[in-house]
Amino acid sequence: MSGNGLTASIRRLISPEEQLSRSTPSPFDQLRQQMNDVLGDGGILKEVVQSGEGPPVPENASVLIHYSSFLEYSDRPFETTTHLKYPQMMKLGRDVTLAGLALGLLTMRKGEFSRFLFQPQYAYGDMGCPPLIPAAAVILYEIQILDFLDSGQVDDFITMSPEEQNTVPLSTLLDVVSTQRSFGNRCFKQSRYDHAKGRYKEATLLLGNRETRSDAEAEKIKTALLPLYLNLSLTELRLDSPHKALKYGNKALEIDSANTKALFRCGQAYLELCEYERAQGCLITAQAKKPFDTDINNLLRKVAICYRDSLDKQKELCAKMFRDLRGK
Template sequence: MSGNGFISSIRRLIDAEEQRRISHRQPSPFEQLRQQMSDVLGDGGILKEVVQSGEGPPVPQNASVLVHYSGFLEYSDRPFDTTTNFRHPRMMKLGRDMTLAGLELGVLTMQNGEFSRFLFQPQYAYGDLGCPPFIPGAAAVLYEVQILDILDSGQVDDFVALGPEEQNTVPLSRLLEVVNTLRSFGNRCFNQSRYANAKDRYKQATRLLWTREMQSDAEKEKINTALLPLYLNLSLTELRLERPQKALKFGNKALEIDSANTKALFRCGQAYLQLQEYESAQGCLVIAQAKKPFDSDINNLLRKVAQCLKDNLDKQKDVYSKMCRDLRGSMKI
């Protein structure tokens, strides 16, 4: 009995010492974070801390988001995955481009401009197997996420899925929202020098507007107002792709809507210059200059065209002079 009592006493002492060590143990970094985070789903699998609030409604389902993110393991101050070293932030389509379940669910709780931290348990991250050699099995991971822009591409997908007849029954305001989203997509691609992708977005938007059955002059005016910036963007994109003939085509389409549009005149001037049709380029730019006499882009291009015209005339004079010399020489013989 006494022996058993002694052993029990020793065990109680050991358990007490273990409890003391546990109670005095410094909490791990993730444990400290948990104390200031909110439970997104209610099961403790996704915890969130808002570092910088955003604006507007949460990210909609099937949207595309322009996002920066970095993923960290506990006790590591260097990310195992990050987009912050990219020249251009990533545009990611929800339901397609995000392979981490927790990351997509977390993004759906965010607003435009928001910066937040998420702590994902393994079932919402890389699971029991992990992702060797970088992510060990059953590892919790921390992600820092910033939403830079939101494009409601789900709305575009839903509209494009409709047949032509159904599209014509949709309110014009919804069509214009879809067109504006496509143009924003195109602008993002253009700013990243992805000109072919930008052109595809702009042309998709113009096709949707072209197929709309207009019910009134007011509706026609709204459609032309939406078409004008698309034609201007397409003209500039074709110039970047070194297709001046197509750039001229879209520049002229813009002028059909607004004959006094200086951007359209400037685009046509650029296209004619690339086509080496200097007099036509000069004609467009002179009209544009008359409307905006202090525009440096117009004035600089006009000077360039004038120089090209002069050089071209000089070359022609040289050719004629040589022809005349050759002719005189042959007559003497």
């Protein structure tokens, strides 16, 4: 996202007084000429700079965006997220409360980069927000949609009682769990491991509270739990909690005893706990199923080195003890 999206000639305009003296349109007036009226009342104007793909952002979604907001005649934003490597995911109606921004986002698609002009009634009103935003200010927003998740279904489901949750179709629960896992994955990629853990655990609780009506439903529940346990195990490793990582790795193995990711996670946890023989056992079993897996083979070599060093230290300690005994 570059500057405030206006051309270099517009950026050179210094003040409203200079603009009036030249009898030329203001920067925002020039920008309006290439924008579309979103609502038909002139309150929200939009220019698509880069098209996105897929469906538009749904109502009640949670969005991951970069944005910058500008006043007219200013080439620096009064608010921006472009300096953040990982902007926070925001929920429409809760975290996104500016009317124009919320309505504008509903017109956008994943990957899209657009500019919006918001009239005061869709921005900060006739009062503005002194001293930063003057009265009756028109605001320019540059927005890029990085990703979004349809969290409305999750919100509705979580507000239900456990009894009500058990009355909805299993497919609805699985959709909710999938969205929660996606939230967790997004947090994990941003290294927000505590937040990721919370999302994963909430999803496992929702699945655990489900009263299954058949063996087929029970299998679907287990299938949904498996990746959550694997994600929790890895998250606990990132949080330096190998005991908990091992717990979730073993839960995954209870569902699928041959799962190489679960075996690998347990191997990692045992290594952190300095239980080298058990780490080797898990990794050798995983290696037998995926003999050319680089991660498994590298970790197995690391465990072997640590195990050998541990045995050498034990031998040295025993030798020292015997020398001390002989000396006495």
